[in-house]
Amino acid sequence: MKAYYSSALVAEQRKRYMRTPAERLLMAWVFCWMMLALVATCVMLYLLIILYRRPALSSDNFSMLEMNKKLTRETYHSKDPVTQALLKRITAKDINTTLEILIKTPSGGYPLAEGVLKYWKSHGMEETKIVKYQALMSIPDETQPNKVKNAERAGAAGVVLFLDRVENGPQDLYKAFPDSVYVSGSAIQRGTVSYYRGDPLTPGYPGVGELAFFSRRPVQTNPVCDGIHRIPLRDANIPVIPCQPIGYDDATVILKLHVKTHDKLVDGYAYNAIGMIMGGVEPDRYVLMGSHMSWQSRGDANPLLALSQLVVQGKTFANLHKRGWKPRRTMVFALWDGDADSLLGSTEWVEDKMRLLQQGAIIYIANDLITGPVFKPQASPSLSRALRHVTQLHPNMTGVYPAYHTMYDNMGMIKLLDPGWKTSQMAAKTSALLARLWADRVVLPYDLDEMAEFVAEGFQYFTQRHKDSIESHRLNLDGLKQACNMLSSNARVFQEWANGISKNNPMVVRIANDIMMQVERIFITPKGIPSRHVTHRHLLYSSDGMPFPGIEDQMMAHPFDSHLFHLQLALLTESVWQAAEMLVVSPY
Secondary structure (H helix, E strand, O other): OHHHHHHHHHHHHHHHHOOOHHHHHHHHHHHHHHHHHHHHHHHHHHHHHHHHHOOOOOHHHHHHHHHHHHHHOOOOOOOOHHHHHHHHHOOHHHHHHHHHHHHOOOOOOHHHHHHHHHHHHHOOOOEEEEEEEEEEEOOOOOOOOOHHHHHHHOOOOOEEEEOOHHHHOOOOOOOOOOOOOOOOOOOOEOOOOOOOOOOOOOOOOOOEOOOOOOOOOOOOOOHHHOOOOOOOHHHOOOOOOOEEEEOHHHHHHOOOOOOOOOOOOEEEEEEEEEEEEOOOOEEEEEEEEEEEOOOOOOEOOOEHHHHHHHHHHHHHHHHHHHOOOOOOEEEEEEEEOOOOOOOHHHHHHHHHOHHHHHHHEEEEEEOOOOOOOOOOOOOOHHHHHHHHHHHOOOOOOOOOOOOOOEOOOOHHHHHHHOHHHHHHHHHHHHHHHHHHHHHHOOOOOOOHHHHHHHHHHHHHHHHHHOHHHHHHOOOOOHHHHHHHHHHHHHHHHHHHHHHHOOOOOHHHHHHHHHHHHHHHHOOEOOOOOOOOOOOOOEOOOOOOOOOOHHHHHHHHOOOOOHHHHHHHHHHHHHHHHHHHHHOOOOOO
């Protein structure tokens, strides 16, 4: 009985826990997936062991990826820390303090250059150097007729120059300085009337007298043995008649005078101060900022105020570099000596570094005074977009400055015109932000559309201005018109492509930047414009603001020379065509 009960109990339990066919199928399906997961886990462990033993990237490939990341990283933003630091650290107080220090030092020559470089070096400037040039110490202004040169050609024995009271003197009921900003009748214009930029004894090449920046030239203490050819003084293009500046009060009472001169021509030296922060990605591309100084000009605003702005800018960038910031491209801070001696320092340095600058210079930003009620910078049209961008970062504050280059250029005049140093601060911030923009943007912020528009508008202006002469001489300008139209069309297409290129491809970025850099260089003619100074070689722009200076001068010449006009027209037309063609030699 007990055995039967046990057997019956087991049978009942088996019946209770017996699986249905569906349950057995489910259990088989779960078992299969568990086995599959086990196999996959084993395979993954095996692969991980292999990858651990052999890296996925070689050291060379890893280095290439890091380099590509460095080349394509965009570090510029309008609200990034560097931009905010420039806006915050370039202050009116700094400019005022620097100006007060500069006023107590000589306004030109070696002492000032040495002092500025020591100041920059103490704040973290990467490289500093004083570059010395030997020259004949004797300011041309091509925007105005050279009165002394014209007088010399007419046979005058001497020239007396004075400021025009209508343009510079008190207006209506206003009084002269210090009661207003207008200069008084005793104000004397400073500067010289040299016919040539740079050293007249070394035309077209530098008068190097010491170790030059970017080079390894040996130092020569004896100027006779420095290997530089200097033309005889009798062949130099310098004035041969005396010129004496006076105030307009004196000019009203002088009827005749006897001129006796005691001038001397002596050899001297110009000392340029150069500071650099090397670029981290493109060290062979240069963003230059410059200001001038001269032992002849003792103005507190010109040159010392503009110089103090450059000193503060250099200090600010050097501090950022000291804290780890490195620009994408090399930044050069230049203090030019001999501004009142035919722009001596800057001209000699450019002649010295001509090939280097032709290859790698991107932009030059000049620190000078801002005058007038409206901010109107003078720049190449292709820089317009960049200028509009940086000027939106702070308000516009400008004023008039009639004491420029006179003995009334002093601290009292500055405080009268710019209380609180707001205008000076705005000028310094604008140029610093512009320099930083061009130093750090991956794709250079050129606007070739605006350059092409300038060329087209220049052609329209020229044809309207000389409509009668063009018809009377039966001149055909259709070739130039077609070239201008083609340049406008190609520039528009190229600019759209450049604005949309991928910054992850450094080769395409470099191609685009190189094309934009070289387009305006096409309009520089090696032989220059015959009717202008030897250093004026640009076929589009002129210092007097007139477009197409080559054909403009020939059109204004009397008598009209058809051969010379068509020669300049051919050079201009061919240059426009080449610029248009360059804009299609790209991978878009």
